[in-house]
Amino acid sequence: MALEQLQAQIAVLLQSLEDNPEDAHELHRLLRQHLEQFKAMGLPLPADLAQLEQRLEKEFAKKGR
Numbered sequence: 001m002a003l004e005q006l007q008a009q010i011a012v013l014l015q016s017l018e019d020n021p022e023d024a025h026e027l028h029r030l031l032r033q034h035l036e037q038f039k040a041m042g043l044p045l046p047a048d049l050a051q052l053e054q055r056l057e058k059e060f061a062k063k064g065r
Contacts, residue, residue: 003043010034010049028056 010031017027035053038045045053 003041006034006037014052024056025060028060031056
């Protein structure tokens with residue numbers, strides 16, 4: 001998948017997260033998949049997306065308790 005395409009899909013996910021916070025768990029799963037694609041391509045994770053991923057993981061860990 002081309003980098004531009006991957007970035008566009010992540011942008012759509014982030015907008016969906018803002019528009020539909022009730023779907024956050026599913027969107028988090030999809031975001032993680034896209035970030036794994038960044039890693040598979042040998043690209044560094046954008047800092048803002050890495051921070052978002054960490055925040056979401058902490059939030060879901062709290063809710064899972």
